[in-house]
Amino acid sequence: MINRVILVGRLTRTPELRMTPAGVNVLSFTLAFDNKTKGPDGSKTSSFVNCTAWRNSAEFISKYCEKGSQIGIEGYLQERKYQRKDGTNASVVEVIVDNVSLFGSKSNNSAAVEENAGYTRDQQTSFDDNLAAGEGDMADDDLPF
Numbered sequence: 767m768i769n770r771v772i773l774v775g776r777l778t779r780t781p782e783l784r785m786t787p788a789g790v791n792v793l794s795f796t797l798a799f800d801n802k803t804k805g806p807d808g809s810k811t812s813s814f815v816n817c818t819a820w821r822n823s824a825e826f827i828s829k830y831c832e833k834g835s836q837i838g839i840e841g842y843l844q845e846r847k848y849q850r851k852d853g854t855n856a857s858v859v860e861v862i863v864d865n866v867s868l869f870g871s872k873s874n875n876s877a878a879v880e881e882n883a884g885y886t887r888d889q890q891t892s893f894d895d896n897l898a899a900g901e902g903d904m905a906d907d908d909l910p911f
Contacts, residue, residue, distance in 0.1 A: 771861050773815060774838040774869070775799030783828035793824035797839065797861075817841070819863040827866055838867040 775797040784792050794816065801811045817839060819827055831837060841863040850856050 769842045770840070771843055772838070772840050773797055773799060773861070774836065775815070777831055777833055777835050777837065778814065780833045781828050781831055783824060791821050791824040793819045793827055794860075795819070795827070797837070816858060816860040817863055818860055819866065823863050823866050827863075830868060836869040838869060839863045840865040 776799070778796040778798050781793050781795045784794075786792055795818075797815050797817055798812055799815075801813055803811055805811050819839075827837070839861060841861045843859055844862050845857055845859050847855065847857045
């Protein structure tokens with residue numbers, strides 16, 4: 767079975783990083799995007815999808831994104847069941863985020879977002895770690911072009 771989701775949209779609010787009791791970063795956010803279909807009056811319709819990012823992805827999103835930031839996410843759908851305060855059972859389907867790509871911010875005031883556009887947090891960390899270890903220095907003969 768295949769369970770993969772790829773979405774591009776805008777954050778509906780500025781994300782706030784939280785931490786589990788075990789000390790793991792977690793971030794819940796809502797991604798909004800326009801639908802292809804129009805409303806009965808011909809107006810645009812939008813969808814809102816709940817998403818959850820963990821660890822480095824959560825930290826990356828909270829550091830570089832704000833309300834209105836356009837991001838791309840890749841992940842999988844997961845149903846989460848819980849009990850409401852009134853004792854009734856409920857469930858929600860959300861996207862568990864594996865990868866994040868930044869496409870800039872709505873206000874274009876964030877240079878950090880533009881500098882890191884297109885990199886997932888894991889790719890950026892890996893790239894930075896390689897440079898710090900001196901692995902970023904290559905002779906011209908080693909370059910593939």
